[in-house]
Amino acid sequence: MDEVKDVILRAEHISKTFGTNKVLHDIDFETKTGEVICIIGASGSGKSTLLRCINYLETPTSGSIMFHGEAVSSHGRGVTRYRSQVGMVFQSFNLFANKTVLQNCMTGTRKVLKKSKEEAEELAMRYLTKVGMAPYIKAKPSQLSGGQQQRVAIARALAMEPEILLFDEPTSALDPQMVGEVLQVMRDLAKEGLTMIIVTHEMAFARDVASRVIFMDKGVIEEEGPPKQIFENPKSPRTKEFLSRFIQG
Amino acid sequence: MIALLLSSPGSKANFFVWVVYIFQQYWPLFLEGCKTTFFLALTGTILGCVIGLMIGVLRTIPKPKKGNGSNFFTRAAYKILQFILLTYIEIFRGTPMIVQAMVVYYGMSYVGVDLPAMMAGFLVVSINTGAYMAETVRGGIESISIGQTEAAKALGMTHWQTMVSVVLPQTFRNILPQIGNNLIINIKDTSVLNVIAVTELFFNTKSAAGIYYRYFESFFIASILYFIMTFTCAQILRWIERKIDGSGFYKLVDAPVDPMTDPSGTLATKSSPITRKVSLRGMHAWTK
Numbered sequence: 001m002d003e004v005k006d007v008i009l010r011a012e013h014i015s016k017t018f019g020t021n022k023v024l025h026d027i028d029f030e031t032k033t034g035e036v037i038c039i040i041g042a043s044g045s046g047k048s049t050l051l052r053c054i055n056y057l058e059t060p061t062s063g064s065i066m067f068h069g070e071a072v073s074s075h076g077r078g079v080t081r082y083r084s085q086v087g088m089v090f091q092s093f094n095l096f097a098n099k100t101v102l103q104n105c106m107t108g109t110r111k112v113l114k115k116s117k118e119e120a121e122e123l124a125m126r127y128l129t130k131v132g133m134a135p136y137i138k139a140k141p142s143q144l145s146g147g148q149q150q151r152v153a154i155a156r157a158l159a160m161e162p163e164i165l166l167f168d169e170p171t172s173a174l175d176p177q178m179v180g181e182v183l184q185v186m187r188d189l190a191k192e193g194l195t196m197i198i199v200t201h202e203m204a205f206a207r208d209v210a211s212r213v214i215f216m217d218k219g220v221i222e223e224e225g226p227p228k229q230i231f232e233n234p235k236s237p238r239t240k241e242f243l244s245r246f247i248q249g
Numbered sequence: 250m251i252a253l254l255l256s257s258p259g260s261k262a263n264f265f266v267w268v269v270y271i272f273q274q275y276w277p278l279f280l281e282g283c284k285t286t287f288f289l290a291l292t293g294t295i296l297g298c299v300i301g302l303m304i305g306v307l308r309t310i311p312k313p314k315k316g317n318g319s320n321f322f323t324r325a326a327y328k329i330l331q332f333i334l335l336t337y338i339e340i341f342r343g344t345p346m347i348v349q350a351m352v353v354y355y356g357m358s359y360v361g362v363d364l365p366a367m368m369a370g371f372l373v374v375s376i377n378t379g380a381y382m383a384e385t386v387r388g389g390i391e392s393i394s395i396g397q398t399e400a401a402k403a404l405g406m407t408h409w410q411t412m413v414s415v416v417l418p419q420t421f422r423n424i425l426p427q428i429g430n431n432l433i434i435n436i437k438d439t440s441v442l443n444v445i446a447v448t449e450l451f452f453n454t455k456s457a458a459g460i461y462y463r464y465f466e467s468f469f470i471a472s473i474l475y476f477i478m479t480f481t482c483a484q485i486l487r488w489i490e491r492k493i494d495g496s497g498f499y500k501l502v503d504a505p506v507d508p509m510t511d512p513s514g515t516l517a518t519k520s521s522p523i524t525r526k527v528s529l530r531g532m533h534a535w536t537k
C-alpha cells in the first residue's frame with residue numbers, strides 16, 4: 001500500500017454553541033486513510049457533538065469539515081453525497097423499525113446510491129454475513145437483542161461502502177455480555193483497514209485498536225497521541241485524572 | 250296484520266310487531282339509507298385521510314434556518330404555508346359539522362353554485378376529517394424516534410426519502426386505530442347531514458317513521474343498523490392491523506446459529522474479506 005497516507009477528513013476550527021452553552025471550542029484534527037481514531041473523555045465533554053458535527057447532523061457554529069481537501073457544504077446535495085460516504089453507527093442502534101434486517105441494509109444503497117435490487121441485496125448479504133447476522137435477514141429489529149441490532153446497524157453502514165465510519169459509543173447501550181460481539185466486529189474492521197472514528201468508554205479496546213487516541217475535555221482536545229502515550233504516559237494532568245478515575249471505576 | 254296493529258295502537262306488547270312490520274314495509278328505504286351513510290363515511294374518511302396526510306407532512310417540514318441554504322423567500326413561504334394550514338385545522342375542528350353542512354350547502358347556492366346535497370355532504374365530511382387527521386398524522390410523525398430519522402440522514406437520504414420509506418409507513422401503522430375511529434365517528438355523524446336533506450340513514454328513518462308516527466320503533470331499527478355498520482368496520486380494521494403487524498416470529502435463514510454469540514467469536518466469513526484499493530486520484534473505495 002501507498003506509504004504516504006493521505007488525509008481523508010479534516011475538522012478545521014470547529015466550534016459549536018447551543019444557545020449560550022459553548023460545547024466545542026476550536027476543534028482541529030485530521031484523519032488519514034486506515035487510521036482508527038478513538039475519542040475518549042468525560043460525559044458532557046462534547047464527544048457526541050463533535051461526531052455529529054463531522055457529518056452535519058449538527059451544523060457547526062463555525063469552522064468547516066474538509067473531505068479529501070474540499071469543504072463540505074452543510075446543506076443540499078453536497079451534504080447528502082458526503083454523508084453517503086461517511087457512515088455512522090449510533091449508541092441506540094436506530095434501525096428502521098418497519099423494515100426487516102435485510103431491508104434495513106438495502107435502504108441506503110437503493111435510495112441513495114441508486115443500486116439495483118440485486119446489487120443492493122448482494123452488498124447487504126455480504127456485510128450481514130461479515131457481522132454474523134446473515135441468518136437473521138427476515139427478523140424485525142424489535143425481535144433482536146441489542147448486540148444483534150448493533151451488528152445490523154454496522155452492516156447497514158458498511159453496505160454503503162463508506163470511506164470512513166463514525167461510531168458514537170456503539171456499546172454503551174448494551175448488556176455486558178453483548179459488548180464483546182460488537183467490539184469483535186469492530187476489531188475485525190480495524191484489521192481490514194477501514195478508517196474509523198470511534199467515541200468510546202471501552203479503554204481496553206481503545207488501547208488495543210486505536211492508531212491514535214484523542215482525549216476531550218470541556219469541549220477542547222486536551223491531548224492526542226498514540227494509545228501507548230495517552231494510556232501509559234499522559235502529559236496533561238487532566239488526562240491523568242480522567243484515566244485514573246476510569247481505572248478505579 | 251295491519252288491522253291487528255291499528256286496533257291496538259300504543260300497546261307495549263306490540264312493539265316488536267311494529268318493528269318487524271316497519272322493517273318489512275320499508276326495508277328498501279333503510280337499506281338505501283345505510284348505503285348512503287356508509288358510502289359517505291367511507292369516501293369522506295379516505296379523502297379526509299389523504300388531506301390529513303398531506304397537511305400533516307407539510308406541518309412537519311423542518312423550519313428553514315438562516316444560513317442553511319435558505320433565502321428570504323423560502324422562509325416567508327414556509328411561514329405563510331404554516332399559517333394557512335393551521336387556520337384550516339382550527340376552523341374546521343372548532344365548528345360543529347352540522348353548522349359546516351349548512352354553511353357549505355347554502356353558502357354555495359348563495360354564490361350561485363348549485364351543489365347537490367350529497368356532494369356538499371361529502372365535502373363537509375372530508376374536510377372535517379382532514380382537519381382532525383392532520384393533527385393525528387403530525388403526532389404520528391413526531392412519535393417516530395428522531396434516531397431513525399437521523400440514521401436515515403446519516404445514510405445520505407433526503408427529508409422526503411426518509412419520510413416515504415421510513416417515517417410514513419410507521420406513522421400509518423400507528424395512526425390506523427385513529428383512522429378506524431374516524432370511520433366509525435363518520436358513520437354515526439353523517440346523520441347530521443339530514444339537515445341538508447342528504448338521504449342517509451337518519452333522514453330515511455325519519456321518513457319511514459313519519460308514515461305511521463312510529464318514531465321509537467323506526468329509530469330502534471336505525472340504531473341496530475348503525476351498530477351493525479360500526480361493529481363490522483371495527484372488526485375489519487382490527488384484522489387489517491393484525492395483518493400489517495405480521496407474524497410474531499421469524500425464520501432463520503441458512504445458518505442455524507449466530508456465530509458471534511459463540512464465545513470463540515469467529516466471524517462467519519473470513520472467505521470474503523473486504524480489501525481496500527487505492528485509485529489513481531487518491532480516492533478510496535471499498536471493493537470486493
Ligand SMILES: Nc1ncnc2c1ncn2[C@@H]1O[C@H](COP(=O)(O)OP(=O)(O)OP(=O)(O)O)[C@@H](O)[C@H]1O
Nearest residue numbers: 018021023041042043044045046047048049050169
Ligand atoms: N441539542 C442540544 N442542545 C443543547 N445542549 C446540548 C445539545 N446537545 C448536547 N448539548 C450539550 O452539550 C454538551 C456536550 O454533549 P455531548 O453529548 O457532546 O457530550 P458527550 O461527550 O458525548 O457525553 P457522553 O459521554 O455522556 O455521551 C453537554 O453539556 C450537553 O448538555
Ligand SMILES: [Mg+2]
Nearest residue numbers: 047048049169
Ligand atoms: Mg455522547
